[in-house]
Amino acid sequence: xxxxxxxxxxxxxxxxxxxxxxxxxxxxxxxxxxxxxxxxxxxxxxxxxxxxxxxxxxxxxxxxxxxxxxxxxxxxxxxxxxxxxxxxxxxxxxxxxxxxxxxxxxxxxxxxxxxxxxxxxxxxxxxxxxxxxxxxxxxxxxxxxxxxxxxxxxxxxxxxxxxxxxxxxxxxxxxxxxxxxxxxxxxxxxxxxxxxxxxxxxxxxxxxxxxxxxxxxxxxxxxxxxxxxxxxxxxxxxxxxxxxxxxxxxxxxxxxxxxxxxxxxxxxxxxxxxxxxxxxxxxxxxxxxxxxxxxxxxxxxxxxxxxxxxxxxxxxxxxxxxxxxxxxxxxxxxxxxxxxxxxxxxxxxxxxxxxxxxxxxxxxxxxxxxxxxxxxxxxxxxxxxxxxxxxxxxxxxxxxxxxxxxxxxxxxxxxxxxxxxxxxxxxxxxxxxxxxxxxxxxxxxxxxxxxxxxxxxxxxxxxxxxxxxxxxxxxxxxxxxxxxxxxxxxxxxxxxxxxxxxxxxxxxxxxxxxxxxxxxxxxxxxxxxxxxxxxxxxxxxxxxxxxxxxxxxxxxxxxxxxxxxxxxxxxxxxxxxxxxxxxxxxxxxxxxxxxxxxxxxxxxxxxxxxxxxxxxxxxxxxxxxxxxxxxx
Numbered sequence: 001x002x003x004x005x006x007x008x009x010x011x012x013x014x015x016x017x018x019x020x021x022x023x024x025x026x027x028x029x030x031x032x033x034x035x036x037x038x039x040x041x042x043x044x045x046x047x048x049x050x051x052x053x054x055x056x057x058x059x060x061x062x063x064x065x066x067x068x069x070x071x072x073x074x075x076x077x078x079x080x081x082x083x084x085x086x087x088x089x090x091x092x093x094x095x096x097x098x099x100x101x102x103x104x105x106x107x108x109x110x111x112x113x114x115x116x117x118x119x120x121x122x123x124x125x126x127x128x129x130x131x132x133x134x135x136x137x138x139x140x141x142x143x144x145x146x147x148x149x150x151x152x153x154x155x156x157x158x159x160x161x162x163x164x165x166x167x168x169x170x171x172x173x174x175x176x177x178x179x180x181x182x183x184x185x186x187x188x189x190x191x192x193x194x195x196x197x198x199x200x201x202x203x204x205x206x207x208x209x210x211x212x213x214x215x216x217x218x219x220x221x222x223x224x225x226x227x228x229x230x231x232x233x234x235x236x237x238x239x240x241x242x243x244x245x246x247x248x249x250x251x252x253x254x255x256x257x258x259x260x261x262x263x264x265x266x267x268x269x270x271x272x273x274x275x276x277x278x279x280x281x282x283x284x285x286x287x288x289x290x291x292x293x294x295x296x297x298x299x300x301x302x303x304x305x306x307x308x309x310x311x312x313x314x315x316x317x318x319x320x321x322x323x324x325x326x327x328x329x330x331x332x333x334x335x336x337x338x339x340x341x342x343x344x345x346x347x348x349x350x351x352x353x354x355x356x357x358x359x360x361x362x363x364x365x366x367x368x369x370x371x372x373x374x375x376x377x378x379x380x381x382x383x384x385x386x387x388x389x390x391x392x393x394x395x396x397x398x399x400x401x402x403x404x405x406x407x408x409x410x411x412x413x414x415x416x417x418x419x420x421x422x423x424x425x426x427x428x429x430x431x432x433x434x435x436x437x438x439x440x441x442x443x444x445x446x447x448x449x450x451x452x453x454x455x456x457x458x459x460x461x462x463x464x465x466x467x468x469x470x471x472x473x474x475x476x477x478x479x480x481x482x483x484x485x486x487x488x489x490x491x492x493x494x495x496x497x498x499x500x501x502x503x504x505x506x507x508x509x510x511x512x513x514x515x516x517x518x519x520x521x522x523x524x525x526x527x528x529x530x531x532x533x534x535x536x537x538x539x540x541x542x543x544x545x546x547x548x549x550x551x552x553x554x555x556x557x558x559x560x561x562x563x564x565x566x567x568x569x570x571x572x573x574x575x576x577x578x579x580x581x582x583x584x585x586x587x588x589x590x591x592x593x594x595x596x597x598x599x600x601x602x603x604x605x606x607x608x609x610x611x612x613x614x615x616x617x618x619x620x621x622x623x624x625x626x627x628x629x630x631x632x
Contacts, residue, residue: 038199038244039112041089042080042552045073046119047098052077053120056095063088063104064249066297067408067415072467074549082470082545083462086110086220086244099123109148110223110244145227147171151246154219162259162285162306164216168241171224179443182210185226188238195241198419200458200476204535205562205619211454211480211535212423217257217289218304218402220244231627232543232556245419247406248291248300256288263313279313280393298408305401311393314430316441318521320376320388321595328360330593334384341583341596350586366601368497372515373599375435375523388521395428396445413464423454436487437512437523448529450484468547475540482533486525487512493573502574506610507532507567514575517594527575531568537561555626562619567611574608 041060045053056073060081073079081091089106098120108114149167159166168183169176175184182190195202195210202211225233225240233240263281287306294301324332330341341360342352355361379387404419427445432438440447456478463471492509494502502513507530514524543556582602584592597604 038083038085039108039110039114040080040082040084041091041106041108041114041116042078043115043117045077045079045093046117048119048121053095053098056093056098056118056120058118059092059094060084061090061092063090064251065247065300065406066250068412069464070412070467071547074468074547076550078547078550078552080468080545080547080552083472084108085247086112091116093118093120095120097122109150110221111146111225111242112148112223146223146225146229146242147174148221148223150221151219154216154221159216162216163213164219164222164243165210165213165241168224171226173226174224174239183224183239183241185224185239188236190238192236193238193241194233194236195243197243197456198245198417198458199460199474199541200456200478200539201537201560202456202478204478204480204537205564205617206533206535209480209535211456211478212400212421214243214245214402214421215287215289215304215306215400217255217287217306218245218302220246230554231625232554232558234558234623234625245402245404246289246291246302247404247417248293248302250293250296250300252290252292254288254290254292256286258284258286260284279315279391281312283310283312284308294405298410300406302404303402306398308396308398310396312396313391314394314441314444315389315391316430316432316438317386317389318432318438319385319519320379320433320521321373322379322384322387325384325595326373326376326378328362328365328596328599330358330360330596332384334593337590339580339593340585340591341593342585342591344582344600344602347586352585354585360596360599365599368499369599369601371497372523375433375437376521377434385519390430390432390434392430394430394445395426397426399424414462416459416461418459419457421454421456421458423452423456425452426450427452431525432521433523437525438521439526446484447526448484448486450482452480452482454478454480470545471542472545473540473542477536477538479536480534482531484529484531486529487523502608503610506572506612507569507614508572511573513573514571515578515598516575517578517598518580520595520598524575527570528568530572531566533568534563534565536563550630552629553626554629556624558621558623558625560619560621562621564615564617566615566617569611570609571607572610574606576603577605578602579604 045056047053054073054075054077058071058073058079058081060069064087069081071079071081086109089108091103091106092100094100101118101120103116106114106116154164154167157167163181165181165183166176168174173186177184177190180190184190185193197214204211222241222243225242229240261281261283263278266278266281285306285308287304289304291302322332331338341355341358343355344352346353377388380389381387400423402419402421404417406417408415427450429440429444429446431440458476459474461473465471489496489510489512492504493511493513494500494504511530512524514522516522538561541556541558543554546553578594578597580592580594580597581604582597582600
């Protein structure tokens with residue numbers, strides 16, 4: 001199915017190797033960037049006669065932080081400034097005997113390879129040529145296809161719930177399936193995309209779950225890699241969501257925000273009565289961010305926080321026993337007829353005697369059923385079907401934040417950054433019955449009270465061995481836990497309900513069993529509600545970019561260690577179902593009643609599926625790649 005598992009993890013090692021050679025005649029194929037979330041500026045240096053110029057010094061300066069990268073053109077006049085963070089850049093080129101040239105206003109996007117060619121004029125160093133303008137709009141340096149969504153779009157376009165991933169739908173070839181926040185890229189399954197935040201994967205082995213989504217105000221930009229990405233991208237059959245978070249600069253910048261929704265601002269439904277009571281709908285999202293220098297031109301910080309408090313009123317309609325049925329009196333018509341209730345204690349072959357007056361005496365009622373009966377509320381309306389409505393608030397509260405540090409070392413050859421992210425979510429759906437029992441409405445935030453927490457660490461260290469040899473190592477760790485609870489009892493199920501035989505030495509022993517009379521709302525939580533999930537992914541990746549003549553060779557590896565721990569028994573303390581069989585005349589339809597069978601303790605079926613040990617799945621993944629971009 002479309003949402004089924006995409007990966008069965010085993011203790012074995014998974015190995016993949018990708019080799020790409022790009023060779024284009026006439027049009028230059030420029031080098032790949034040295035970081036999956038970064039970009040590169042590349043081009044040719046020529047003189048007025050059109051001959052290539054070797055040995056020219058090119059300095060790329062990020063205007064917000066004044067961080068610089070210096071490279072030298074090769075013997076074929078090719079230069080590449082690799083592994084550049086998204087932002088605005090200034091290029092300066094110098095060579096003895098030629099006028100210095102400065103080019104400003106170059107905008108570099110995530111994962112982009114921009115081409116800027118220079119034509120040097122003979123002159124003295126005291127003369128300078130300044131050009132203001134971005135790289136050409138038509139970027140032909142790579143065959144890969146992708147769409148960049150910039151910071152201004154992320155923060156200004158309307159987003160319901162402030163989830164950036166909704167904006168993926170503006171990219172060509174991307175669609176958001178109904179009831180899913182994960183995009184479908186080029187027809188691929190939503191759960192088989194790769195998600196890279198600052199070059200570190202946040203995809204969890206659940207499968208296909210993303211550990212967290214960054215605060216939109218903390219996003220610099222993101223790119224949807226939809227077709228023919230570089231060799232360094234792998235492990236997906238749809239596309240890559242490549243995101244870069246914001247960093248601090250030489251100027252202190254920050255802000256606060258607040259968004260809210262309230263039912264009092266909603267228009268009433270045209271078909272409702274004149275003065276309807278609007279269901280509660282309240283969502284408050286608030287937070288702020290601050291970035292700036294720790295040491296000017298060298299060390300920068302950025303921090304952000306967002307909180308959410310959400311209450312949405314939901315109404316659930318169910319069928320519960322009527323006041324007479326609770327007393328064992330079954331004289332009310334059900335679906336147009338009054339069923340005759342038979343005493344199973346009088347069974348002789350295929351015959352039974354009916355209860356006098358269609359009333360079950362208290363002495364015939366099961367003690368456990370009488371104790372459970374107190375969990376059923378009284379009806380809120382007349383009738384024997386859909387006679388109980390409950391309105392309560394669904395809760396969805398969140399807190400998350402990031403802290404990021406960027407630093408350039410005094411050597412000028414080394415720079416690094418680190419980011420720590422925390423995410424917490426508390427979701428409580430509206431259950432059919434006040435004690436937490438019953439089915440959960442479709443579209444609820446969860447199938448039971450659920451606590452989700454995630455931690456993520458991403459780091460990057462770059463070292464220039466020479467002007468044409470750059471190495472980058474990325475280390476990251478992402479963890480996610482989900483704890484979900486079912487309807488609870490004060491002790492183990494067997495002892496609390498006085499029902500022998502229910503194991504008490506398994507996971508979730510205090511979970512209330514499910515009691516389901518056909519046609520009535522069940523007691524107990526839905527199947528597989530009680531559960532504990534924990535996932536983690538450790539990642540180490542390294543890439544080396546080497547510029548030699550007309551070749552740009554990039555090679556590297558990506559190692560990951562994935563862990564999945566699951567405790568999710570379908571019915572840890574059992575499920576009891578009741579039908580008309582326990583209170584009918586055998587072989588005669590229209591007799592008996594499932595709730596009467598419940599009162600009599602006549603169980604139709606019982607099943608239990610508990611989990612004695614935690615499922616622990618592990619995967620070790622090794623990926624290697626090499627790519628040669630060769631300009632012919």
